[in-house]
Amino acid sequence: MRIGQLAARTGLTTKTIRFYESVGVLPAPVRCPSGYRDYDEGAVDRLAFVKAAQAAGLSLAEIREIITVRASSGAPCQHVLTLLDSHAADLDRRIAELTALRADVERLRSRAGILDPATCDPAVVCQVIPADVVARPVPTT
């Protein structure tokens, strides 16, 4: 199967497929005499895995890691579990950050109702955002 068909079957673009090969999450296929890439069914499975792993929040680098482990030392289950755990912890942290930020924004929003535009000093740009906002580290967006 050529790259266009693989793209059609997986819902990816040919660009993305070549990119995946370049970053090592899709093995380089054999080539036709013309130089065209010639994929087998395994490529479809592989790309399905990549998509699933992405949907689980893994980066391409982590996915490549998993694939490498699989290729060199068998089932990467333990490695994958560790990754999932650290991602869960990551998500918890980010959810907490964003929730706190959400509360801050809400506080500013509701405080804004009390403010008198006349008291707004150009030097501070806008009193809706007071300089004494807690110096919360800018969250890992």
Add this chain to the structure above:
Amino acid sequence: MRIGQLAARTGLTTKTIRFYESVGVLPAPVRCPSGYRDYDEGAVDRLAFVKAAQAAGLSLAEIREIITVRASSGAPCQHVLTLLDSHAADLDRRIAELTALRADVERLRSRAGILDPATCDPAVVCQVIPADVVARPVPTT
């Protein structure tokens, strides 16, 4: 005051201060005969505003916007409120995405306990991450 002292007083680096000037969130100060930047107290207030606005989740582009509005048409309160509202909505969306993702990861994690490593087929790389994971759009990290 020279840039180093401004940096010391605001907790930023001189690099960052010059960068802020280049993206338009800090006005270019007058220069000493030597060519050195010479800041007044207003710069401290301005940087405090930038930090506060960042802590509220605004991007430098949005902060520049606010500053421009302030300079050209007076108090930007309404604009700022609109921004805060859209950010709050944004945060809600992202929190929901991450929470859903967190649940997915948890589901994979707990399902993994039931799996028998022996049934793990190299073609699918790792059965802990099944291809039928909901094709959730990769969240706006």
Add this chain to the structure above:
DNA sequence: CTTGACGTTCCAGCGCAGTGGAAGCCCTAG
């Protein structure tokens, strides 16, 4: 024979908020 759809390579850029480094000036103390 030509057209058009496909394929190939490589290089560049997006957005975001800086950071790093090189090459050179300014100023003061020793």
Add this chain to the structure above:
DNA sequence: CTAGGGCTTCCACTGCGCTGGAACGTCAAG
């Protein structure tokens, strides 16, 4: 006089996951 610390400019690079385009090769249909 020289060393140093601070300042100037400019350009490149980081991470991440692609995406766009140029310039070219390949193949089947008309």
